[in-house]
Amino acid sequence: MKPVDGKALQRIRVLDLTRVRAGPTCIRQFADWGADVIKIESPESMEVSDGWGGMRDGPDFQNLHRNKRSLTINLKDPKGKAIFYRLVEKADVVVENFRPDVKFRLNIDYETLSKINPRIVYASISGFGQDGPYAKRPGFDHIVQGMGGLMSITGDPAHGPMRTGIAVADTGSGLYCALAIMTALFEREDSGKGQWVQVSLLQTMIAMLDFQAARWLMLNEIPSQPGNNHPTSIPTGVYPTADGHINIAAGEQAMFLRLCNAIGRPDLIEVENFSTEENRSIHRNELNHVLSDITRRRKSSEWLSIMEKGHVAAGPIYRVNEMFDDAQIKHLKMAAPVDHKRIGKIKLVAQPFSMSRTPCEIRTAAPDRGENTVEILTSLDYSDREIEALRQEGVI
Known part of the structure; x- marks a missing residue:
């Protein structure tokens, strides 16, 4: 299917198993450019949610999860897993950020899914890598900012190490993961095969140090906290x-x-x-x-x-309010409007790059949990009776 103007990635289907920030940041790069993103969540009966404690309608969740459809599946149930496998047959990308061992216990790892669909690009985001001595540690942005060297070069020396005001390791990992998936999809055009893409917050943080890390690797210089000064270019x-x-x-x-x-x-x-x-x-x-x-x-x-x-x-x-009131930022349209069925008109953060023929579009607010379950299962040829039975059994 050839893409049409305004939907550069409409041929791509992404199965979104991610939670919190790094994974959803990655997925957003596909959703905003027209990919069919199916956010897979646990049924309400399981009392597990990515709604962040009832803040599903809040700015963070809405900004991360716009332009998606939501399907609830109990992946621990064989019938739920069967639904997922049917989705994998026609999907292009699966993205997850579970602890490294979870996907294997659920039998939704790359090796398993590639047997169902050899063209699948499977992306994993972790705190410290899929293996190695720290693989099972919980990975949080704040922890990685410290381990990755960023806090040692941020802030004023008089006040000790300082974290940044944004989740830079999470956001950077999501963007690197999106780039890696795009690379794998491009390579698939030649090989016809998918592959397993792996990104960690720790690797991302080190890569984002850029010239500061290179100063040590090449010159054995240990960068210090410059405060508001540039490390080398004064004033x-x-x-x-x-x-x-x-x-x-x-x-x-x-x-x-x-x-x-x-x-x-x-x-x-x-x-x-x-x-x-x-x-x-x-x-x-x-x-x-x-x-x-x-x-x-x-x-x-x-x-x-x-x-x-x-x-x-x-x-x-x-300050942030002043920033959005700046004439140039208004011109760049970095506050993108969208309709939310309960809140009304809201604004979310727009994409920072544009393309002349196929622009991105924030089409829908973040979906309610399971909002599109019936629609998606119907497209997989489940009957109304089967869907209701699955609901009664707690599978969806």
């Missing part, structure tokens, strides 16, 4: 103003010269301690003190206007 950081703070990034030589001219201090480039990028890095505290004394004299809006006219990289430091 780059947060500077006080008469009514708040702004960001300035002027580490490169030509940019620093423009900054000096913009703030009315062209003489600073002649100061030996500030004359080169290397000297500014060494004498960062001295330079930041000089700049801060100057930036405190005007309001943030005045400095931002001056910096823009002087072609100096600078920007405001927004």
Whole structure:
């Protein structure tokens, strides 16, 4: 089936066994681009839910699980497993983030499912990997931020290690997993075969350290906490103003010269301690003190206007409400509207990339648990009587 405008991934069917954040972040990359995503949940009779304690209509759940259909199955019941296997026959992707041993106990591991459908791409997200000495440990974003080195390079040294304000290991793992699945689907076009994709929060966190990790691997340099300073490019950081703070990034030589001219201090480039990028890095505290004394004299809006006219990289430091009120962010349409049957019109976070012919679309709010069970089972040729019997037995 050829994709039509607006649904780039409509040919793809994804079976979503994920919970919490990393897995749903991965799945969202498929759902928003038109894939048929079936979120598989436990029946209410099992008293197990991904609704996060009754917060299914809350912003987090709605933002993660939009554009999906929901099917309830008891995967511990042979009849429930039979339903799942029938779905696998026509699916392209299965994604799970159980503890590494759970899928084998349930007989829904890659080896088992690949015998049903050799083209299936099976993705597993874990905290520390599918095997190895830490494989059975519970994996949480906060723990991995520490183990993966991020907390040691985040925050001010005077206050000790600091986690980031977002679940960066979870979100990064979901995005890496989506990329890995896309890669496997692309390779399948040549081989005709699926494969098992594995992503862990710990590996993701290390990969996301990027140049900071490479500094150790190549130079044996241990990065430290730079606070609001850039690790190597000075001056780059947060500077006080008469009514708040702004960001300035002027580490490169030509940019620093423009900054000096913009703030009315062209003489600073002649100061030996500030004359080169290397000297500014060494004498960062001295330079930041000089700049801060100057930036405190005007309001943030005045400095931002001056910096823009002087072609100096600078920007405001927004709270979230202020960020969404910015003209450029409104232009980029990062708040995407959708209708929710109980709440009414809501807005969710839009995708950060666009395509000219097949844009993404937030079509539906997150489904209620089991909202599409009858619809999906009917498509698998279950009769109304069979569906009701399955419900009575607690299979669905």
